Structure formats: structure tokens, C-alpha cells
Amino acid sequence: MEMNPIGTIHTPYTSREGMPIQPAGGAGIRGTIEVFEEYRAGLKDLEGFSHIILLFVFHRSEGFQLEVVPFMDTELRGLFATRAPRRPNPIGLSVVQLDRIEKGILQIRNVDMLDGTPLLDIKPYVPEFDSQPKIRTGWLEQARGSVDRRRSDGRFISKRKSK
Amino acid sequence: MEMNPIGTIHTPYTSREGMPIQPAGGAGIRGTIEVFEEYRAGLKDLEGFSHIILLFVFHRSEGFQLEVVPFMDTELRGLFATRAPRRPNPIGLSVVQLDRIEKGILQIRNVDMLDGTPLLDIKPYVPEFDSQPKIRTGWLEQARGSVDRRRSDGRFISKRKSK
Numbered sequence: 001m002e003m004n005p006i007g008t009i010h011t012p013y014t015s016r017e018g019m020p021i022q023p024a025g026g027a028g029i030r031g032t033i034e035v036f037e038e039y040r041a042g043l044k045d046l047e048g049f050s051h052i053i054l055l056f057v058f059h060r061s062e063g064f065q066l067e068v069v070p071f072m073d074t075e076l077r078g079l080f081a082t083r084a085p086r087r088p089n090p091i092g093l094s095v096v097q098l099d100r101i102e103k104g105i106l107q108i109r110n111v112d113m114l115d116g117t118p119l120l121d122i123k124p125y126v127p128e129f130d131s132q133p134k135i136r137t138g139w140l141e142q143a144r145g146s147v148d149r150r151r152s153d154g155r156f157i158s159k160r161k162s163k
Numbered sequence: 164m165e166m167n168p169i170g171t172i173h174t175p176y177t178s179r180e181g182m183p184i185q186p187a188g189g190a191g192i193r194g195t196i197e198v199f200e201e202y203r204a205g206l207k208d209l210e211g212f213s214h215i216i217l218l219f220v221f222h223r224s225e226g227f228q229l230e231v232v233p234f235m236d237t238e239l240r241g242l243f244a245t246r247a248p249r250r251p252n253p254i255g256l257s258v259v260q261l262d263r264i265e266k267g268i269l270q271i272r273n274v275d276m277l278d279g280t281p282l283l284d285i286k287p288y289v290p291e292f293d294s295q296p297k298i299r300t301g302w303l304e305q306a307r308g309s310v311d312r313r314r315s316d317g318r319f320i321s322k323r324k325s326k
Contacts, residue, residue, distance in 0.1 A: 001220060003164050003252045022292045039251060041229035044241030048301020055218070055254055057164060066204035078207030080285040083292065088202060089166045089283045091218055093256070095295055118164075120252040122243040124300065128307045129185045129246065130258055131294045137287065138211020144291045
């Protein structure tokens with residue numbers, strides 16, 4: 001199936017190395033989203049939400065491997081048990097803070113994606129839908145508390161065609 | 164960009180009317196995910212996670228309107244401030260409970276999607292990445308507690324071509 005961007009995400013990150021690996025690592029870092037003119041009417045009422053879910057394309061990722069060593073680990077893990085960017089369908093998901101919307105431009109905070117990232121969808125973040133109180137997190141159980149201090153490196157940059 | 168399913172979600176829901184509208188409404192309802200053979204190696208380590216994020220296609224949805232009356236409201240709202248299925252990129256997102264994985268079949272619980280839904284991605288649910296403690300939820304502020312009792316109706320079924 002064919003997906004088409006509805007906007008572009010602008011952030012301070014122009015390189016895939018040294019980036020935060022999740023919004024927690026980009027705490028406070030500001031970005032903007034430019035929603036294309038033809039979709040702006042769909043932004044009505046969104047400003048009431050403090051947090052939004054962004055679905056976007058890992059546009060600099062290419063191909064995938066089914067086992068990867070994630071940024072937060074030193075062992076090979078199954079790809080679907082990680083948030084690594086090189087995936088069969090390279091869709092990223094981040095919950096960011098929404099500060100303001102003006103003329104189709106969203107001011108957001110806690111960004112963890114590359115500048116120029118194509119946006120596929122915006123959904124309101126609703127704890128009753130999206131948050132789970134009782135959970136287990138497998139291999140991430142020990143490490144997940146340190147996500148705010150981890151940074152990306154070059155490990156998911158394809159050697160064949162590094163952009 | 165082109166997206167291709169990595170598997171199929173099976174649930175008890177064969178009609179778009181009377182379904183739960185979020186996983187909270189499908190609490191306890193079991194489903195299965197069949198991940199296609201060629202992607203199964205990527206499921207390693209996933210069983211350690213009690214909850215997973217599914218990205219899937221609203222495959223019975225067609226077209227979109229930028230303002231809709233959501234299932235949980237009686238007023239027109241901007242599409243991106245809702246979780247309505249008819250979207251420019253009809254990608255659904257649900258956090259479900261993972262019970263077991265055997266031979267590429269995932270046993271899941273709290274399903275809210277149609278039987279036969281094409282799966283695009285599986286990500287581990289990690290509260291430090293995906294959960295936000297201090298939030299505002301706009302128009303949903305009053306209603307969100309009742310999501311477990313709401314059911315879908317026919318409002319997002321296209322009249323032009325109802326499947």
C-alpha cells in the first residue's frame with residue numbers, strides 16, 4: 001500500500017549519529033512540524049492535547065536485518081523487540097509534547113527524529129488508550145531507565161549507501 | 164512510499180459495527196497475529212515484553228474527511244485530534260497484551276481491530292518511551308474514562324462503497 005507524507009518534521013538533528021534515541025533523550029529539545037496546506041483543517045481541536053503521537057518515516061534508513069544490536073544493548077536482539085530504525089516498514093513512532101499550533105505549524109518539544117523527516121500521521125495521546133500500568137519489558141528491563149542518557153551511533157547506517 | 168504487510172491480525176471482529184473502539188474496550192478479548200515466515204526471526208526476545216505496539220492498516224477504510232464526529236463525541240473535531248480510522252494514511256496503532264509466541268503465531272489480548280487486518284510493524288511497549296505522566300487531553304478530557312463501554316457504529320463506513 002502507498003503512503004504519502006502529510007507534512008515535514010523539522011528538528012536540530014541533521015546527522016544520524018549522536019542523536020537522542022527516544023523522546024526522553026530529546027527532553028526539552030524543540031522542533032516544528034509543517035503540515036501541508038491541504039491537511040491543515042484536520043488540526044482543529046488538536047491544541048487541547050499536551051502530547052501527540054507522531055508516525056513518521058525513517059527516511060534515511062534502508063533495508064533491514066531481523067536481528068540487531070540495539071543502541072541500549074550489546075547483544076543481538078530480534079528486530080521487533082527493538083525500536084531500531086531499519087525495519088521492513090520503516091515507520092517511526094514518537095510521543096512528543098505539543099506547545100502551540102499556528103498557521104499549520106506545530107511547535108513541539110522532546111524531538112528525537114532527523115530534520116526533514118516525512119510525517120505520516122498525528123494522533124492525540126490518550127493515556128486510557130496508550131498507556132499500560134502493569135508491564136514487563138524483557139531485555140530492556142535493566143536499561144530502560146537510562147534512555148535519556150543514550151545516544152545513537154552509526155550502527156544502523158547502511159554501509160552500502162550511506163547518505 | 165510503499166508499505167507491505169509483515170503479517171495478519173486475527174480477531175473475533177468481522178464487522179465494523181459494534182466493535183470496541185480501543186484496546187481498553189476489547190479488554191480480555193483474544194486474538195492472534197500470524198507473522199509471515201520470512202519475518203519470524205525478528206520475533207526473538209519479544210516474548211519478554213508483556214505489551215506490544217501494533218501498527219496496522221485500517222484496510223476497510225477508504226478516503227478521509229478532515230473533520231469528523233468521533234465515536235466518543237457528538238461534535239465535529241479535527242481528524243488529527245481523533246483516532247478515527249479514515250485518515251490520509253490509514254495506519255492504526257494499538258497497544259495490546261502479549262501472552263505467548265509459538266511458531267510465528269502471537270497470542271494477544273485486548274484486541275480492537277478487524278479480523279484479517281494487515282500488520283505493518285510490531286514494537287515493544289516501553290513506558291519510558293511511550294507513556295507520559297502529565298498530560299491534557301482536550302475534547303476527550305471528560306469522556307476518555309468511558310472508552311471501555313463505547314462501541315463503534317457505522318459512521319466511518321463509506322456510503323459510496325461499503326464493504
